[in-house]
Amino acid sequence: MNRIAEFIVKKRLAIITxxxxxxxxxxxxxxxxxxxxxxxxxxxxxxxxVMLFERTDSLYATGNIIVIGMSNTExxxxxxxGISVIRQVTxxxxxxxxxxxxxxxxxxxxxxxxxxxxxxxxxxxxxxISDSLPSLQSYILNKEMYRGRLLSEDGRSTTIIxxxxxxxxxxxxxxxxNDLLDEVRRSHPELTxxxxxxxxxxxxxxxxxxxxxxxxxxxxxxxxxxxxxxTLHSLRGIFLPLLSVAMGSIWSMGAMGLFHVQLSPISGSxxxxxxxxxxxxxxxxxxxxxxxxNGENHKEIVVxxxxxxxxxxxxxxxxxxxxxxxxxxxxxxxxxxxxxxFMALGTFFCLLLSLTFIPAVESYLPPLKHQxxxxxxxxxxxxxxWLAGVSxxxxxxxxxxxxxxxxxxxxxxxxxxxxxxxxxxxPEKHPLRQSxxxxxxxxxxxxxxxxxxxxxxxxxxxxxxMQDFEDFLSGLPHVHNPQSVTELIKEMNQxxxxxxxxxxxxxxxxxxxxxxxxxxxxxxxxxxxxxxxMIHATMCNAPTGDYHxxxxxxxxxxxxxxxxxxxxxxxxLPSIYSNFDYNLMQNLFWSLLLACILVFICMTFLVKSLKxxxxxxxxxxxxxxxxxxxxxxxGIALNLATVLIAGVAVGIGVDYSIHFISGYRNALxxxxxxxxxxxxxxxxxxxxxxxxxxxxxxxxxVLVFADLVPLKEFGLIMFATMFVSGLAATLLLPSMILCFHxxxxxxxxx
Numbered sequence: 001m002n003r004i005a006e007f008i009v010k011k012r013l014a015i016i017t018x019x020x021x022x023x024x025x026x027x028x029x030x031x032x033x034x035x036x037x038x039x040x041x042x043x044x045x046x047x048x049x050v051m052l053f054e055r056t057d058s059l060y061a062t063g064n065i066i067v068i069g070m071s072n073t074e075x076x077x078x079x080x081x082g083i084s085v086i087r088q089v090t091x092x093x094x095x096x097x098x099x100x101x102x103x104x105x106x107x108x109x110x111x112x113x114x115x116x117x118x119x120x121x122x123x124x125x126x127x128x129i130s131d132s133l134p135s136l137q138s139y140i141l142n143k144e145m146y147r148g149r150l151l152s153e154d155g156r157s158t159t160i161i162x163x164x165x166x167x168x169x170x171x172x173x174x175x176x177x178n179d180l181l182d183e184v185r186r187s188h189p190e191l192t193x194x195x196x197x198x199x200x201x202x203x204x205x206x207x208x209x210x211x212x213x214x215x216x217x218x219x220x221x222x223x224x225x226x227x228x229x230x231t232l233h234s235l236r237g238i239f240l241p242l243l244s245v246a247m248g249s250i251w252s253m254g255a256m257g258l259f260h261v262q263l264s265p266i267s268g269s270x271x272x273x274x275x276x277x278x279x280x281x282x283x284x285x286x287x288x289x290x291x292x293x294n295g296e297n298h299k300e301i302v303v304x305x306x307x308x309x310x311x312x313x314x315x316x317x318x319x320x321x322x323x324x325x326x327x328x329x330x331x332x333x334x335x336x337x338x339x340x341x342f343m344a345l346g347t348f349f350c351l352l353l354s355l356t357f358i359p360a361v362e363s364y365l366p367p368l369k370h371q372x373x374x375x376x377x378x379x380x381x382x383x384x385x386w387l388a389g390v391s392x393x394x395x396x397x398x399x400x401x402x403x404x405x406x407x408x409x410x411x412x413x414x415x416x417x418x419x420x421x422x423x424x425x426x427p428e429k430h431p432l433r434q435s436x437x438x439x440x441x442x443x444x445x446x447x448x449x450x451x452x453x454x455x456x457x458x459x460x461x462x463x464x465x466m467q468d469f470e471d472f473l474s475g476l477p478h479v480h481n482p483q484s485v486t487e488l489i490k491e492m493n494q495x496x497x498x499x500x501x502x503x504x505x506x507x508x509x510x511x512x513x514x515x516x517x518x519x520x521x522x523x524x525x526x527x528x529x530x531x532x533x534m535i536h537a538t539m540c541n542a543p544t545g546d547y548h549x550x551x552x553x554x555x556x557x558x559x560x561x562x563x564x565x566x567x568x569x570x571x572x573l574p575s576i577y578s579n580f581d582y583n584l585m586q587n588l589f590w591s592l593l594l595a596c597i598l599v600f601i602c603m604t605f606l607v608k609s610l611k612x613x614x615x616x617x618x619x620x621x622x623x624x625x626x627x628x629x630x631x632x633x634x635g636i637a638l639n640l641a642t643v644l645i646a647g648v649a650v651g652i653g654v655d656y657s658i659h660f661i662s663g664y665r666n667a668l669x670x671x672x673x674x675x676x677x678x679x680x681x682x683x684x685x686x687x688x689x690x691x692x693x694x695x696x697x698x699x700x701x702v703l704v705f706a707d708l709v710p711l712k713e714f715g716l717i718m719f720a721t722m723f724v725s726g727l728a729a730t731l732l733l734p735s736m737i738l739c740f741h742x743x744x745x746x747x748x749x750x
Contacts (some may be wrong), residue, residue, distance in 0.1 A: 005359070069157060170202055228242075273703075398732060450572045472557050484536065618733075623728045628645075
């Protein structure tokens with residue numbers, strides 16, 4: 001390491017020049033970054049449910065749905081003014097680019113019996129006489145295909161369903177729909193307008209990601225600068241850590257732009273997380289330079305500092321990188337894989353800069369003044385001295401308390417739940433949450449359930465099987481509005497005077513099919529040769545367990561009732577959410593296991609002792625167990641962001657144990673007795689650990705100001721994780737070493 005340190009100082013100008021040049025180049029590529037908030041695009045291409053969902057969406061335009069709700073709380077919506085607004089909104093949205101179809105009261109198909117046969121037209125005529133409105137409302141509510149789907153039971157609310165094309169720019173369409181609805185809200189204050197659906201959620205996710213990038217990065221810079229000012233007490237102590245992390249963030253974001261990887265709502269937090277994590281390495285390096293300062297040549301101080309601290313910092317950084325890399329193997333979602341790759345890359349960049357660029361810059365600066373070195377000594381030293389005293393004199397009590405606390409928090413694991421519904425990524429007062437609550441209550445939700453039926457749709461047996469499936473769906477919790485071509489066939493049969501039932505012969509059904517040909521609604525219910533049809537239903541937003549239960553029951557029914565003549569295949573958002581949750585929990589387990597194995601191996605190489613690695617790993621795992629138990633007690637669910645906590649916590653938290661064990665072994669090698677070694681280690685390495693914990697923890701805490709709930713929860717839990725891990729390394733770890741007389745010095749015998 002000494003040769004590397006000498007090379008860094010010798011080639012310092014070249015290193016600084018190269019660092020600036022790389023920053024400028026990758027900074028340019030970072031401006032090419034775009035945001036992709038399309039949840040479906042992060043799912044694996046070979047997932048059967050996803051493949052069927054995308055296929056049905058491409059054929060029938062039934063996946064990317066925007067549901068608009070309009071409510072008049074004081075009067076029925078079926079008034080001349082209300083109908084005028086419904087027509088205006090329906091017609092205007094139909095003109096938006098990317099919208100394939102719009103269905104509402106103004107244009108929905110209506111089948112009526114006439115003296116001379118059947119009339120197929122629109123529900124609302126061009127001219128509606130005011131006197132006929134009460135009878136129109138009664139007519140609508142008496143028809144099952146409208147009641148609770150397009151008009152609420154009390155007649156005060158209606159929905160307009162917008163089908164966005166698969167290849168369309170969904171965010172652009174959602175923005176234009178939002179703009180139109182804002183105009184309706186201004187023009188008609190008597191109406192409350194709601195809007196929900198995947199395209200709306202996608203557009204809101206993008207807005208939140210953009211807003212967080214603009215707002216949170218400066219905030220985390222200011223907060224870490226304040227912490228550094230209070231701990232390192234020098235301008236270079238503030239500027240250099242921020243400079244190294246800023247450069248590392250630019251390099252990481254630039255690499256994403258260079259390789260055409262889009263930002264996601266999760267990877268959008270990378271700059272903030274890097275500022276929290278990456279500053280630690282420069283803090284350790286600068287703190288060690290400060291400890292070595294004795295008035296000699298400053299370049300020699302830099303060389304000696306890098307020689308001594310370089311390997312521990314490098315290995316500490318390596319464990320963090322390994323923690324992030326644990327998200328990559330076998331991950332179900334590309335959004336998690338991308339976060340792991342570019343956080344690992346960004347961490348590597350910050351580590352590289354802290355050991356090359358920063359020492360090169362530091363070698364040009366004057367030595368720290370002697371009085372600068374003494375500032376803030378008393379309070380911090382007292383804290384570290386207290387920790388040493390408790391570890392030495394009360395180590396058994398520490399272990400008993402830690403054991404009891406871990407058992408208590410471990411019970412919280414049984415309360416831990418998951419929540420993967422994208423809707424719940426928004427705060428409770430967000431317009432999307434309020435819209436979903438209204439649409440769940442009045443119209444049975446917006447989450448699409450889709451059943452593909454492969455059969456001859458002109459056979460009575462096929463339609464009867466489809467009707468039975470619809471009846472089954474109606475009996476499931478949270479599931480509403482099952483609909484297929486059978487509804488239209490029965491309506492047609494009733495209009496022909498033969499009752500609202502499926503005709504008993506194939507010939508009669510074929511005649512009714514002939515009358516329905518050319519109707520726009522048929523494009524979403526079946527293919528042209530009547531060999532494939534769709535059963536559609538909606539589900540309310542619900543806990544993840546309900547998605548599992550409903551999806552399982554639908555799959556079981558489909559498998560049990562498929563035959564040689566009728567084949568059922570299921571998909572929809574509840575099924576995708578259920579599968580997503582199952583795979584996410586698997587990813588959590590395997591990423592945690594992989595992170596632990598890889599980090600343990602790295603730790604063993606660092607301390608060159610299996611025993612030392614095991615000792616250092618116990619406090620870390622205790623902290624992990626504590627944190628997940630805390631999540632269970634606080635009701636914080638596992639989601640797309642909080643599922644990352646395990647790997648991140650292992651990778652970062654183990655750094656503190658590494659620094660303590662390295663310092664402790666050095667003290668033993670220098671001839672210190674065990675108690676003295678603990679005191680010396682806490683007064684030296686302990687100071688760097690506390691600085692590190694404070695900077696990293698508060699860096700993560702900035703995420704509580706994010707727009708998205710998972711990022712808020714991730715920031716809060718990581719804040720707690722860092723302090724618990726730091727306390728475990730500076731109190732539980734030395735207490736274990738002293739209580740069990742663990743010898744970590746190979747040159748000494750017990």
